[in-house]
Amino acid sequence: MSKQIAFLGTGSMNGAIMGGLLAAGFPKTDIVATVRRRESASEIASRYGVAVMAWDEEEDSNAQAARGAATVVIGVKPVGVAAVAREIAPVLSPSTVVVSVAAAVSIEQLERELPEGQPVIRTMPNTPARLGKGVVALSAGTHATREHVAKVQKMFSGLGLVVEVPEAQIAAASAISGSGPAYAFYLAEAMAKAGEALGLDAGLALRLARETVVGAGYMLDEPGADPVALRKAVTSPKGTTEQAIRVFDERGLPAIIADGARAALARSEQITRELDAAREGA
Numbered sequence: 001m002s003k004q005i006a007f008l009g010t011g012s013m014n015g016a017i018m019g020g021l022l023a024a025g026f027p028k029t030d031i032v033a034t035v036r037r038r039e040s041a042s043e044i045a046s047r048y049g050v051a052v053m054a055w056d057e058e059e060d061s062n063a064q065a066a067r068g069a070a071t072v073v074i075g076v077k078p079v080g081v082a083a084v085a086r087e088i089a090p091v092l093s094p095s096t097v098v099v100s101v102a103a104a105v106s107i108e109q110l111e112r113e114l115p116e117g118q119p120v121i122r123t124m125p126n127t128p129a130r131l132g133k134g135v136v137a138l139s140a141g142t143h144a145t146r147e148h149v150a151k152v153q154k155m156f157s158g159l160g161l162v163v164e165v166p167e168a169q170i171a172a173a174s175a176i177s178g179s180g181p182a183y184a185f186y187l188a189e190a191m192a193k194a195g196e197a198l199g200l201d202a203g204l205a206l207r208l209a210r211e212t213v214v215g216a217g218y219m220l221d222e223p224g225a226d227p228v229a230l231r232k233a234v235t236s237p238k239g240t241t242e243q244a245i246r247v248f249d250e251r252g253l254p255a256i257i258a259d260g261a262r263a264a265l266a267r268s269e270q271i272t273r274e275l276d277a278a279r280e281g282a
């Protein structure tokens with residue numbers, strides 16, 4: 001089997017990346033994936049048609065998958081990243097690019113588990129990548145060359161917007177674009193509940209809210225779209241929308257969103273510290 005990419009831990013995020021790459025035409029025979037449980041392996045194998053191994057069944061599955069792969073994408077939970085990195089370290093080729101999608105795991109924390117000189121790219125993707133409408137922020141590790149960065153940018157270009165940022169900005173990107181799809185879904189959820197409170201049937205309220213958020217997203221997708229101009233075009237002077245926005249402003253909704261993003265960033269920094277503390281205590 002030719003192995004271009006090994007996905008180690010193929011849940012919501014790595015699954016979305018794999019789905020996005022396959023939809024963009026990446027050959028399934030060039031992909032191998034790992035998960036922890038056998039049930040997840042069967043589910044992914046039947047959904048995507050790629051080779052999948054379960055760590056619970058074969059403890060060296062991550063090493064098997066990583067051996068000979070041109071790119072390895074680590075997509076387990078932050079607390080599991082170091083263990084997976086240690087499992088694959090002995091089998092990595094010096095030319096293999098190790099990509100991490102994990103929030104809060106710093107380049108330094110990943111590099112110290114890998115062979116000296118291993119090219120690493122830390123990323124912060126989001127789940128709309130599955131539809132080619134994602135955002136991937138990425139930062140180069142100590143030994144990643146411009147060619148390594150270009151290779152990963154090219155490979156991920158079918159997933160949506162790919163931007164390189166300094167590592168110090170990855171936690172902020174995580175708080176905006178990494179977590180951001182959840183904020184948009186939360187808005188849709190709140191709009192549906194508001195519709196119900198106004199007397200709409202629950203199913204109808206959800207359909208109205210869902211399609212409205214989808215439609216607004218499509219408008220934002222047009223070239224040069226500006227959220228402020230789009231909002232103003234809906235907000236007739238002395239009309240109805242103006243009253244809704246007035247209440248949102250009076251109740252401080254923009255500040256609430258900023259506080260939420262700050263809390264996400266603070267949690268990321270806290271997890272980074274917890275990972276260091278756990279390693280020192282081990």
Ligand SMILES: NC(=O)C1=CN([C@@H]2O[C@H](COP(=O)(O)OP(=O)(O)OC[C@H]3O[C@@H](n4cnc5c(N)ncnc54)[C@H](OP(=O)(O)O)[C@@H]3O)[C@@H](O)[C@H]2O)C=CC1
Binds near residue numbers: 010
């Ligand atoms: N979800 C999101 O929107 C985003 C997530 N991320 C990052 O992605 C990473 C994964 O998060 P997410 O996808 O949400 O989590 P999930 O729980 O959905 O996925 C985790 C995956 O890791 C697998 N796994 C666990 N242990 C092992 C192991 N030892 N070997 C191989 N596979 C293993 C799980 O297998 P099994 O299914 O069998 O349990 C599962 O497939 C995190 O680090 C997170 O910070 C980054 C940006 C956005």
Ligand SMILES: O=C(O)[C@@H]1CCC=N1
Binds near residue numbers: 103174179
């Ligand atoms: O919630 C999390 O920790 C991950 C990182 C960004 C989105 N999901």
